Amino acid sequence: MKLRCLCVLPGEHFGEEFGKINLMRKVPALRDGDFYLAESIAIMIYLAEKFETPDFWYPTDIRQRARVNEYLSWQHQGIRTHSSKVFWLRVMIPMVMGVEVPKEKMDAALEDLNSSLKLIEEKFLDDRPFIAGDQVSLADIVAIVEIMQPVGSGLDVFQGRLKLSAWRDRVQAAIGKELFDEAHQAILGAQENVKLLDPTVLQASKSKILRYFM
């Protein structure tokens, strides 16, 4: 299995070669021989099945699997939308695009994020160590990366959230600290790294981005 990194901001995903892999022109994308696949959830499930990963990642027990699928479904609009938006409003829009974000927009986005985090603690974790039960699963990986996105904007979402913090520690231990840190290096360095970005990279999509987020 080969990992190919490409840079989204300079527009590498609009190149001809990438277009053959993923018509949607988004990352991540997978190519397995002549089989092409987009959407991270689908890719993760496909890899878990193909490489026969330990059962807990995507359990074969129908009800446990349904519990994982339930989170993987909810999270698109339930948390991803909000955590991404907070990152864009705190980092990309003001720091890269030089556009000021009105306070009421920021407050509304933060309120949505807070509601989502509350639901994750109350419903998806409840009194369980991980989302699907006693063991880590794909649901926890998908959850942690979304929650880390606003952390990359300088917002410590774990502060004051004991249950969420304890869960994060368990997920980190389950994945392994080294891998967790490697995966999050770019996002945690975002506030510094964006200063090095050429602000014109987002110029072409400026009105679309502002219309979407604000």
Place this chain on the structure above:
Amino acid sequence: MAAGRPVQVYLDLLSQPCRAVYILLTCTKIPHKVHAVALRKGEHRTPEFTNMNLMQKVPVLVDSGFILTESDAILKYLATQYDVPEHWYPRQPQQRARVDEYTAWHHTNTRAHAAKVFILEVLLPRHMGSAVDKVALNNALSNLKNTLDKLETMFLRRQPFLCGDDITVADLLAICELMQPLGAGRDILKDHPQLQRWRSRVQSAVGKSFDEAHAVSSGPCELHQNRDLLWHSSLSN
């Protein structure tokens, strides 16, 4: 695998994801009991319902004490747990991945954009007693057009159904979202003959379950008369 007692489902057929679950249950003849939840009457906010689903949304499945939310998880659970034709959710990994790919993409594309048009054109004006926000509606229609173009050029490219040669749960989720604006008198598939042909294929594949599911929602009067329907699209999963 067949279970003992009928599966219980909590549905409001005015909700798109609820219709998808209803169609799968009825056309595959999975033993089930429908508990109608009238969102417009706030039946999703009762202590009893909230106890079952903290998020106060429909659909909800209860199978011998096992409670499950999220329509795509419910559809996949039903297709796996019960003895239904395999095409609904194929076991072959690459075919299954195609369904998982669509059901993931669906949330922020088909669902988000079709529902937005309906909210802006029908629900918000009715609830607020105001005129339609034309700028927002045009924006929403533009996003929806992009989605419809992608459905045709990406998912239906060289195949009769979204994920291959046969109907899957992905087609049910999509069709129910695309039917919602139709129920309010807007034919969003008017300029999309390829999608119209796909719709006909889906209707043929599911038979009378399709009409039964859409009988409630396909009358503009029914939808227009209920102010509380504002909450429908945001209250179903």
